[in-house]
Amino acid sequence: MTLRLGDIAPDFTQESTEGPIRFHEWAGSNWVILFSHPADFTPVCTTELGLTAKLKDELAKRNAKALAVSVDTLDSHHKWVGDIEETQGVRLNFPILADPDRKVATLYDMIHPNSLANLTVRTVFIIDPDKKIRTTLTYPASTGRNFNELLRVLDSLQLTDEHKVATPGNWQDGDEVVIVPSLTDEAEIKRRFPKGYRALRPYLRLTPQPNK
Structure with a gap:
C-alpha cells in the first residue's frame, strides 16, 4: 500500500x-x-x-x-x-x-x-x-536517524499550520520564516506580521518567526 x-x-x-x-x-x-x-x-x-x-x-x-x-x-x-x-x-x-x-x-x-x-x-x-x-x-x-531533525520538522509543521508562513532551508526554531506567496493583502500582512518583513524578491519575503 x-x-x-x-x-x-x-x-x-x-x-x-x-x-x-x-x-x-x-x-x-x-x-x-x-x-x-x-x-x-x-x-x-x-x-x-x-x-x-x-x-x-x-x-x-x-x-x-x-x-x-x-x-x-x-x-x-x-x-x-x-x-x-x-x-x-x-x-x-x-x-x-x-x-x-x-x-x-x-x-x-x-x-x-x-x-x-x-x-x-x-x-x-x-x-x-x-x-x-x-x-x-x-x-x-x-x-x-537524526531525531533532532524529526523535532525540527514537527516544529515546522505546527508553526506553518498556525501561521501563513513556510520555513526555509536549514531553518531552526527562532529563525526567520517566509511569508507564503499566496498572501498578498498588505493589511493582512501587517496584522499577521507586525514586526514587518524584508523582501528579497516579490515571492521571497522574510519575517521574524511570528510566535516568538
Missing part, C-alpha cells in the same frame, strides 16, 4: 510492550511519530530507541508521542527493552509494537524487498491530530 502526504494513516490494533494498541484511539488528539526499525538486538536500532526515550519531554511540549514497530515478537521486544535501558542509560517510556504477522508493516509499506527482504526499513511517519500523514522519511538500515 502506497501512502502519500495528506492520506489518513491506516488504523490497526496490535500488541505492544504497553499492551494492546488501537492506533487511532491511542493517538487521540496528539501528533504521532510512528517509526520502524529493522530488528531487535541490533546496534543502530538500540541507539535510536534510546534517543527517542530521551526526547519524551520535548515531544510532550509539542503534544506528540512516539510509537516504534518492527516484525519481532512481543517477547523479543520485552527482552530487548532491558538492553536498551542498560546501554543507553534511559528508561524506555513509549511502546514498541510487535508485528510478527506484518500487519502494520504491510499497511505502511515498511518492507522494501530490494533493501531488506523480510525486515522493516527505517521508515518514519509524522501524523497529525486529524490522523493525516504529514511527513514520510525512509533511511537505509546502516544509517541511524
Whole structure:
C-alpha cells in the first residue's frame, strides 16, 4: 500500500510492550511519530530507541508521542527493552509494537524487498491530530536517524499550520520564516506580521518567526 502526504494513516490494533494498541484511539488528539526499525538486538536500532526515550519531554511540549514497530515478537521486544535501558542509560517510556504477522508493516509499506527482504526499513511517519500523514522519511538500515531533525520538522509543521508562513532551508526554531506567496493583502500582512518583513524578491519575503 502506497501512502502519500495528506492520506489518513491506516488504523490497526496490535500488541505492544504497553499492551494492546488501537492506533487511532491511542493517538487521540496528539501528533504521532510512528517509526520502524529493522530488528531487535541490533546496534543502530538500540541507539535510536534510546534517543527517542530521551526526547519524551520535548515531544510532550509539542503534544506528540512516539510509537516504534518492527516484525519481532512481543517477547523479543520485552527482552530487548532491558538492553536498551542498560546501554543507553534511559528508561524506555513509549511502546514498541510487535508485528510478527506484518500487519502494520504491510499497511505502511515498511518492507522494501530490494533493501531488506523480510525486515522493516527505517521508515518514519509524522501524523497529525486529524490522523493525516504529514511527513514520510525512509533511511537505509546502516544509517541511524537524526531525531533532532524529526523535532525540527514537527516544529515546522505546527508553526506553518498556525501561521501563513513556510520555513526555509536549514531553518531552526527562532529563525526567520517566509511569508507564503499566496498572501498578498498588505493589511493582512501587517496584522499577521507586525514586526514587518524584508523582501528579497516579490515571492521571497522574510519575517521574524511570528510566535516568538
